[in-house]
Amino acid sequence: MPPRLNLWPTCRALAFRTRPANQWSQPCIAARARSFADRTSNNNNNNNTTSSQWPEHRNADIAAGLPPSMLSKSTTPEEIDAAGFTSTENEKALSQLQLVTYGLNPFDPAVDGHKYGLPDLPLPSEMHMKHRYDPAIVQFTKLLMQDGKLSKAQRDMAIILNYLRSSPPPKINPARPLVPGSPPASHLPLDPVSYLTLAIDSVAPLIRIRAYKGLAGGGASLDVPMPLAARQRRRTAFQWILDAVNKKKSKGSGRTMFPHRVAEEIVAVVEGRSSVWDKRHIVHKLGTSARANLNHQAFRRR
Amino acid sequence: MVINQALSPRNNFHELKLVKKALESFYALGPQASARVLAKYSIHPRAKMGSLPPKTITALTAELSSMTIENEARRIVQDNIKRLRDIGTYRGRRHAMGLPARGQNTKNQIETAKRLNRVDRKG
């Protein structure tokens, strides 16, 4: 929301105008505009002492475009009092100036009495506490979790993502194609979440083989390929990756070792070196050979 | 002497073995005694056999040969048990029978007594 910086209405609200503006007759705006965490007295001191030392561009930065004279007025109410401007309207005006410094329009009804304004509704999903992370990341984190220690799993996932974004761009093996439409390899480390999701989606199997006991006759089971939903596919792929990680040798020690091994395996998947690709290949091959079984009488529509 | 050879790193102990553990591998030399030996020769508790200078190893060997460890210590225990047996005490008899000597139940869980309680006690 780009703030509309118009100082003229603010000046109109200052007390040297004889007629107070109607819309500012409600009390306590100034008090509400100040947050509880804000130690005004200290901030004032800081601003006073340091503003002379800082270069001009920084001053402008703080005041969001206000000239320094306006800023000093807004930060030192005592001086204004001494000059004879004493009224609640003055305080209101000062609070409006403060809002201007936050880059907001004080006359916007949404801003009225709020330090940072009201959020735009409906809220985007990442603003909700329970949906703040990418859904794929949430799923992988829960799969990483052991003994119900979600916090530890989250830290591990953060380490994995940090590893991915600081590792060199992967060299993609043309024999192991990734999901079509994937970004070029050089872009992947800059977006670790999509890097991870891409790796998992690329090795995820499309089907699973379900064995129907005894349907093939003589007690033999009948293998039938079944399609997997997107979430199931990801789960299978991530568990394959975790299996491969558990088989790998640990090269170091400490609590960052496990996430590093997982991250290395994910890079190996994208580069086509991982054994997980073979697993996927086997499942797909089995599925291809078993698809004839779908014609079995038991599955025919009656 | 056996101990002489035992402590030299080339013969028995790997050079990555902790000195403390190497000392504690001797019978009748436990954590307390080994800590004291280490302190006496200013060896820190995490020192490995390979990091000891030859001078210290010689000193340790001499120290160990002056201590009652291994067979000497075993013989003391055996003598004590034998004395109990000879004067015909209940404890001596229980040792001879390989049963617990201090009133424990004997229905089960007496493996330790079976292993250790004997007149010529080894362990």
Added chain:
Amino acid sequence: MSAPNCLRCLLQLRPSVALPRHLLVARSTAAIAIAWTAPFSTTTANNAKTGGGGSKDKTGGHIRAGKKIKLGKFKKNTTADRGKAPAPGERKAFRKKILLSNNNALPVPGLVDLTPEHMLDPQNAATVLSIPDAVVDQLRAVEAFKPTQCWGVFRKPSMLLRTETIDLMNRMKGAAKQKQTLRLVVTGDRITGKSMLLLQAMTHAFLNDWIVVNIPEGQELTTASTEYAAIPGSDPVRYMQQTYVLKLIQAIRKANEKVLSKLSTVQSHPELPQHIPVGSPLMQLANSAKEADNAWMIFQALWQELTARGRPPMLFALDGLSHIMKVSDYRSPAFELIHAHDLALVRLFVESLGGAGAFPNGGAVLAATSRGNSPRAPSMELALQQREAEQAKAADVPQPDPFFRGYDERVQAALRTVQVLKLSGISKLEARVLMEYWAASGILRTTVDESAVSEKWTLGGNGVVGEMERAALLTMRL
């Protein structure tokens, strides 16, 4: 319970048992043995068959095992062969590895290298500046970087100059100019940047061609993990730590090569094994430390040279102060615990910090406390609180608890005259500058505006830098 022998075994036994005794006389000894064994044991019979107990299986051949319950039937065999284990020290090296650059991070436009003047100018408060490459190598040599810091995320090691930084650098500069020693302890809550401030002080020292001696972790000296020995002829007995001192000399040599190569010795050191005449280069003295045995002697000689008149100012720094303000884990030959101040290297630092061994060329002795890994040191905490209150000219200086016996007189004496610098969160302006740097590096992928800064600043407990990093950099929301 089922019978231990199966029917087939008993059937095999039957003929020999049934034979009359006299028929057996002419038979082999094995057959006699069969006759004299209990009818329900096949052991000797089987042994005889296989040639007299030569087989591995002492129980003999066919004994029917009872029905065994296989516990954990579905448990997979997890002891898979994973190849060769890493060599000794490799695992630790991985744990302690420090990455200082990330080629994926964007180069920040307008990021300038630090110069000696930058760290003194109050106008540079709340700016992010990068460390020159030469200084990075020096800082690496003195182990100023810690593995827990977030260096590996950015393209180039850079740091935020806080107001406290500028203040401390000016104090260091002033002390060096007046040939005085600034003795100061940096304290503060967890991850408020205490070690970072030490690093900044070292950067300042390297940029101004000071001599830097750094003990990266106090605990390495007192947790009984490095070799020690009594110094011969010392009374009361002091202890040297040869291996650590050797490592320290090598770090000093590597980090201060630029300064040391210009200096030469002004004293003769007859006690050294290698003859070093007056006027030979200091590097030669430092290079003569090859073995741990004479490392302490050489270190003493080197220290005398470095603190002789006419040398550059010196910075002596230590992280993890509370580890050296307690009784150490070492034991004397009489099996008594050695106080940390009786260890010679620690003693050198403590005396410098306490003001006993002032540097004639000026400089600074800096120590940082640690909150994450620190044993309780009640005397140190009390002393630091008292110094802080005295500096603030507070009305009530904290007094020792009269019902507590664990105070240490030596610690209190050591910290009687130090200055204290307490770190807390950074200001919002500094937070904004820092977050702009993160965003410019492509690491923080949000617009940095007032509300974003305020959010992270608040999440970080009113601007605790490490907490802000955790909230912004080490998160699943990248």
